[in-house]
Amino acid sequence: MPHWLSLMVDSFWPLLYAGVVFTVPLTLLSFAGGLLLGFAVALARLFGPSPLVKVARFYVWFIRGTPLLVQLFVIFYGLPNIGIVLDAFPAALIGFTLNVGAYTSEVIRAAIASVPRGQWEAAYSIGMSWTQAMRRTILPQATGLAVPPLSNSFISLIKDTSLAAALTVPEIFQAAQRIASVTYEPFILYSETALIYLFFSSVLSSAQTRLEARFGRHSSPLGAAG
Amino acid sequence: MPTSTAKTGAAIRLTGVTKHFAGSATAAVHPTDLAIEAGEIHGIIGFSGAGKSTLLRLVNLLERPDAGLVEVGDDELSALPPLALRAARRRIGMIFQQFNLLHNLSVAENVAFPLRIAGDSPASIKARVAECLDYVGLSAKAAAYPGQLSGGQKQRVAIARALAPNPGVLLADEPTSALDPRTTQSILDVLADINQRFGVTVLLVTHEMSVVRRLCHRVSVMDEGRIVEQIDLRTGFTAPRSELARWLFASGEASPAEATQPATVAAATSAPATAPANTSAAVPANAAARAIVVTPANAPFREVYHA
Ligand SMILES: Nc1ncnc2c1ncn2[C@@H]1O[C@H](COP(=O)(O)OP(=O)(O)O)[C@@H](O)[C@H]1O
Ligand SMILES: [Mg+2]
Numbered sequence: 083m084p085h086w087l088s089l090m091v092d093s094f095w096p097l098l099y100a101g102v103v104f105t106v107p108l109t110l111l112s113f114a115g116g117l118l119l120g121f122a123v124a125l126a127r128l129f130g131p132s133p134l135v136k137v138a139r140f141y142v143w144f145i146r147g148t149p150l151l152v153q154l155f156v157i158f159y160g161l162p163n164i165g166i167v168l169d170a171f172p173a174a175l176i177g178f179t180l181n182v183g184a185y186t187s188e189v190i191r192a193a194i195a196s197v198p199r200g201q202w203e204a205a206y207s208i209g210m211s212w213t214q215a216m217r218r219t220i221l222p223q224a225t226g227l228a229v230p231p232l233s234n235s236f237i238s239l240i241k242d243t244s245l246a247a248a249l250t251v252p253e254i255f256q257a258a259q260r261i262a263s264v265t266y267e268p269f270i271l272y273s274e275t276a277l278i279y280l281f282f283s284s285v286l287s288s289a290q291t292r293l294e295a296r297f298g299r300h301s302s303p304l305g306a307a308g
Numbered sequence: 309m310p311t312s313t314a315k316t317g318a319a320i321r322l323t324g325v326t327k328h329f330a331g332s333a334t335a336a337v338h339p340t341d342l343a344i345e346a347g348e349i350h351g352i353i354g355f356s357g358a359g360k361s362t363l364l365r366l367v368n369l370l371e372r373p374d375a376g377l378v379e380v381g382d383d384e385l386s387a388l389p390p391l392a393l394r395a396a397r398r399r400i401g402m403i404f405q406q407f408n409l410l411h412n413l414s415v416a417e418n419v420a421f422p423l424r425i426a427g428d429s430p431a432s433i434k435a436r437v438a439e440c441l442d443y444v445g446l447s448a449k450a451a452a453y454p455g456q457l458s459g460g461q462k463q464r465v466a467i468a469r470a471l472a473p474n475p476g477v478l479l480a481d482e483p484t485s486a487l488d489p490r491t492t493q494s495i496l497d498v499l500a501d502i503n504q505r506f507g508v509t510v511l512l513v514t515h516e517m518s519v520v521r522r523l524c525h526r527v528s529v530m531d532e533g534r535i536v537e538q539i540d541l542r543t544g545f546t547a548p549r550s551e552l553a554r555w556l557f558a559s560g561e562a563s564p565a566e567a568t569q570p571a572t573v574a575a576a577t578s579a580p581a582t583a584p585a586n587t588s589a590a591v592p593a594n595a596a597a598r599a600i601v602v603t604p605a606n607a608p609f610r611e612v613y614h615a
Contacts, residue, residue, distance in 0.1 A: 198408075200406050203365075203370055203408060204404070205410070206397070207370065207397060207470075208402075208421055208422035208425060208470075208473075210394070218410075223412050
């Protein structure tokens with residue numbers, strides 16, 4: 083076996099392990115948390131009282147206007163200065179969740195707002211409450227509109243988790259750096275790392291395609307004049 | 309289709325209702341009184357922006373009045389707490405220009421929805437949905453989705469959905485304005501039939517005089533947030549007094565030929581079979597009034613009220 087190939091094979095399992103144990107959980111957990119947060123922020127901005135709207139707007143403005151890496155550094159390296167010490171993984175999880183929450187709140191807000199006003203009126207006119215209208219007719223339609231952009235955010239997130247390496251989270255990229263620093267073969271290792279990210283994002287993209295097909299079925303905006 | 313019993317007295321009564329949208333210079337609806345008789349088909353006509361839709365939406369409180377009283381049947385809607393208001397809304401059907409079917413639901417699910425919200429049993433919902441879809445002639449489309457229907461079919465589904473809870477009152481906001489003339493006629497026929505057969509009171513917003521002529525018993529002419537005139541199309545005729553009403557009544561989507569067409573001819577083309585042939589007796593002689601013909605579509609009303 084040529085040297086480069088045995089190097090790749092040797093490092094394959096540690097990299098895959100880092101992906102399965104750190105990258106994937108970090109991605110899934112922060113995306114789930116970010117979605118919940120984004121949903122709450124979207125509702126606050128659309129329907130909340132004005133102070134809440136202001137807080138929500140500030141949050142989105144702040145997160146979208148600052149680099150993710152800087153946000154992660156503030157949380158992990160900065161907060162201990164004011165007495166809040168977090169382990170690397172929870173710090174990364176909080177950072178990614180806040181970041182995902184800001185971006186997805188904009189997507190969810192736009193999707194809910196783009197469900198035609200007539201759908202609310204029809205729902206109210208047949209005696210639904212706000213909650214019923216939201217759950218039974220507005221959200222199902224908004225979901226169809228939100229799934230494609232949300233799954234794009236999800237794919238971006240998988241790749242963005244490589245920034246957690248800078249917080250010492252032993253995810254894929256961190257593992258790669260560690261191996262590269264002892265083997266002195268950065269070209270081979272980082273190329274392999276790229277392939278491993280490619281593998282994870284491809285697997286998750288195909289899940290995305292299936293999700294879109296499922297939610298897009300009867301709620302395409304083209305069917306809107308109904 | 310079970311019949312709803314015809315009510316007595318005013319079916320809808322608005323007393324001094326006003327609506328001023330935040331940020332606009334004038335009120336959309338100035339203090340307005342309006343009483344709709346039970347069993348009546350009442351039109352609200354006026355130009356775009358006159359406040360017709362706002363007035364209609366005040367009836368089921370889709371729009372909250374700034375002041376005034378909204379009564380529908382025995383309920384004072386404007387005083388009801390949320391839960392009771394939602395229950396009251398189930399007794400008030402509503403249809404829209406853009407149909408507003410719930411896109412994520414099938415035709416049958418759309419019609420079933422008000423009944424499910426009301427907590428009816430699955431068996432009775434199923435029966436009622438079948439009955440209502442049969443009434444509007446769309447049983448075959450029960451499993452279709454709104455996106456797969458034509459405009460006329462969508463409006464029929466919307467009518468079936470509005471009728472499902474057996475409402476005493478139906479609100480219609482430009483229900484035919486997005487439809488071609490033939491489909492318009494078929495929808496107007498359905499509305500007339502609902503009124504005649506089930507005694508449902510209909511309050512209908514339109515900007516088309518032809519719709520008023522073909523369907524309404526009375527019409528309120530609205531301009532800049534006020535009802536400027538009310539005209540009764542049943543009792544022979546009172547000539548329109550306001551300039552707007554005169555203009556509306558004299559102008560015409562209706563050609564002179566159509567305007568003076570005897571009801572017997574119209575009956576042969578588009579009328580329900582029950583229309584008596586002598587309904588044109590009341591056509592008055594003056595020019596403005598010539599525009600109004602008691603069409604077969606509103607002829608059944610004469611039976612209800614004067615027989
Ligand atoms: N939700 C709303 N917010 C602000 N202004 C509104 C709203 N709905 C209607 N209006 C205004 O109120 C006036 C009457 O509107 P509307 O009742 O829709 O008229 P019409 O149905 O006769 O065309 C218009 O000037 C319109 O712009
Ligand atoms: Mg209108």
